[in-house]
Amino acid sequence: MKALKISFFILLVVALGLMGMSVVYAPQGFPEGSMTDQRAALHHYAIRSESIALRDDSRSTQANKDVPAKAGREFTGLVFSPNLDAPPRKPFPLVIYSHGFSSSHKGGEYLGRYLAGLGFVVAMVDFPLTNMYAEGGPFVKDVVNQPADVSFLIDVLLERSQRQGDTLSGLIDPERIGVMGVSLGGFTSTLLAYHPAMGDPRVDAAISIAGPSSLFTDRFFTSRSLPFMMIGGTYDVLVPYETNAAPFQTKAPNAWLISIEGGAHTAFSGPTAAFRFLDNVDVIG
Template sequence: MKRLLLAILFLPALAVGGLLALNNPEPLPPASDSARRLADGPLPIARLPLELADRSRPTDANGDFPGSPVRQLKGHLWYPAEGGPYPLLVYSHGFTSDHRNGAYLAEHLASHGFVVAAVNHPLTHWGAPGGPRVADVVNQPGDMSFLIDRLLARSADAGDVLAAAIDGGRIGALGVSLGGLTATLAGFHPTFGDPRIDAVLSIAGPSSFFTSRFFAGDETAFLMLAARADVLVPWEANARPIPAKVPGGELVTLARGSHTGFAGGTRWLRWMNNPDALGCWAVKRNIENGEEEDWGQLLGTEAQGIDLSAAVDLCAVDPLPPAMNVLRQQALTRLVARAFFERSLAVLPATRAAADRFLGETLPAELPELSYAIRP
């Protein structure tokens, strides 16, 4: 009887393990630079809980949530457990997502010499009080700046566990989907932006409403990583124009990538034809007609480089195109993120040069499902 009970208890775990063992992606080409660079770095990493309250800014009322006089930011910091100072990267999650979906990037980047902070934004994460609200994205660049302030202060405190861990002269921002838009606003917006940010990686971030004026005169490094099979933030309107809009702007495209596949939690969905089926369901059920209808007006004016006449075709494709395995997509995302931030923020010129060659030449040569574009 005891053996029978043990078997019954272990059957669900075995079933889950079996599902996870199915549909693993093809490995990267053996002995390739891509396979070598995908390996975790030599640095041991530590994870530190973050629970901060920005008392200088309120959280708006939302649905049945009456609002709050502060913005609560809870998440984690991943950092090399020895040495320093290292560049600081601030990660922003997508709509109806949370900071844990960026852990696969944070862990990899930390092992290669980056400090990575990620928190849940108060009103756009999955469990937001009153339900996730897109319009709060205009407050999220301020969350990034607040994080930068707090972490630089801790690095300057000789008695803190993060003492001398962060180089305040090397700061980057990245995010997925609405988080990609947040990172772009934090890097370039004339009023929301933070001049301390040197490099921005937007992963499938909405950008169709940005004109070239929005990016003009700003030397912040910018790369868009986008997916050709993305049905939530379509590639044609949001990603393809980037090299023409942004001085020095770069675009890396995954030919069969999905939008939802950039989120770490989707590793469970690798058996799906296209995980955007779930992504569309999650986003659509949390956008109320009317309340979110005019949120784009909050982004800025035409004089600031905002063109709200651009059409937004959210989940308009049916049937969904087949997408690449999400584990493959996330492996490629690690490669692109590390190369971009090493090229932009590394101290040694040789490290920057090697990352530049890998990103623009080696990576697309070794992996045909990926392409690279920059303004000639």
């Protein structure tokens, strides 16, 4: 019992220490009046957020360690949209955000809020087996099922946009759909954009943030031509910049590369902002 109390005390001290350091080293915002500060503050619409819980009964969730297989694939997450309660309504582009491995949709909330304020409908969910709370633990190989998960989410949201009286009624333009994601979510977005079988032809543009791409050959990107942006940090130690982000433009036509000097991999997820006292937040990963 004494050892348990000592362990608890040590953990409490460490937790309080991390909280204190996170306050001291919390992000201070961009220099006032800078172009970045102006861009970050830009918004055209008030924002509405909605929690969602969905189930795709057409596909199953495979067994994961000692957790048996399940009928259906279940998702919980959020939808951000411009708040247009008063008519007339107009359709906006739809963006689906995909989280990284052993993460959750919460890592992309800051992106969803920002884009909704600019005039996008943004949806994000926890994938059944790669999120941090997955029963049996996160299982990376389930990524092969995530493009179909995103396509299912697109189906649901487009149907809701066509439904009278729905909170999303008339808000989504089916001709303007984009996907984006961080790390394994960026990999998922790349599959949706280019894979001949897993891809979704409704996807018009894609962004991969620190997503793996080294295993894709030039041939992979010949199936489609669409606007694609790769964003990578040069300090990424989990998905190395030199072998994944840097060569991307030589592989994919109509691609852009945004390089963040000194940027780490894990730093693209919103909740890690509290750990900026670390030299490289990737040590968490």
